[in-house]
Amino acid sequence: MVDIQDWTEISYEEARSTLRKWREEHARRSEETVEIWEHVLSRYASSLKDELWPVLEQVAISSLDSARYELAIECLMHLNKRFPKSTRVTKLQAMRLEALRDFKNAELLYEKLIKTDESNTFYRKRKIAMLIAQGERHEAIRQLNDYLETFINDPEAWLELSELYLQEADYARAAFCFEELLLANPQNSLYLRRIAEIRYTLGGTENVELARAYYEHAVKCNNSDARALYGVILCCNYLLPKATAQRKKELGATGFKAADRLIAVYEEQPNENPSLKFQIKTIQTLKNIIKNATA
């Protein structure tokens, strides 16, 4: 998937559908969103009709993320005029305070908002986000754990918690977060890969065996997942030296199969790749290492 690098000359339709796609995916492409708005979509504001409002919300958040504070204020003014006294707009105002690092007042605003809706998860998570922004990682972890006791099925929160644990180099707890995520989403290949990588990083035969299983599961979900295929090869490599003769045969076969599939994945890619021969050579080297270890 080759991306557009310059969004300034795209058509109205392309701009509209791109922003919609990013809204639906919750993609964080703030600088590009601002670029698309300023160069293209802002001129067609009236054509957007009702879609204008979610777009303005999206542009407001992206402007805050890109330090474009005047543009954010402009969007907020339009939104406020159309939806006076809206909690959704108030939330954006709180985010603006966050972006300006006025955490005290942002927190007051979020507390007010929480009082209007105790079950709203967004306001609570923003408070934790502010802790993270200020480097209060331990406190953020504590509060996020608290939050998850009540809102146990929030994937975004589990993902954020695992990121925080990774930053603490607490790989065991980071893995635990993904175990929770996989309970609810056992076929999610992103989670499978991630937990495999954490387990591999933890090291030791038991963890790497687990990693291998997770990686293989990810490959089953998506046969062209290069990252998972590489992972399988790494695990086989790691486990081979200490394996029994029977197990060596199995690991060797698994590693070989993954390496062959990986080479095929590289060769299938549409983009021209000047380093293709070189990259394939490296995978062949990995195959040879496996071969030697199986002998």
Added chain:
Amino acid sequence: MAKIGTIAYTKMVLHALKYPQYTVRGILLGKKVGDDLRVLDAIPALHGGLLAPPLEILLIHLDSFCSESQLQIVGIYFCNERRDDNSFDDQFAKVAEKLQSNTSFSPIVLQIDNSKLSLNADSSCLHGFTYENKSWKSKSCEVERSEETLATTSLAIQSKLYRELIDFEAHLDDPNLADFFNSELNSKIEQLL
């Protein structure tokens, strides 16, 4: 003395700018020239969490690459996630410590100081560190052709070249983003010089 070449410097900054919300990490390639350690290229590796597998795979690719080129792995670079976080990346530095055993020289760790990143920087944003007596100590590093390098980096930022940069993790997630050596980007940076 560590000397940082234009391409290495610019690519490190572009990597940091491409992923403003993440910690970015990468590997440095270069060679020892007399008493100096010349850092000639930066291979952007990770954005986000520090996990072993992508790093190991990258190092395998780089070993292969280095054996065929004149370059060696000479160190690592990183840039913290938050602007006011100047802590040293102890975990990632362990990778550089391991390099020590493979080389005759002391590998270098470069930290990008977020607060010094700017469109019109007049000084380098890098802090250097070397490994002495089992710990990482601050060591000065020089940017080669400093004025031109900083100007080149500014131009690269203004031309939004960070959008074209491919780090190794992005390559793993989408092998269609094939060239994690960023040879085209390297050429564009040279042209800006």
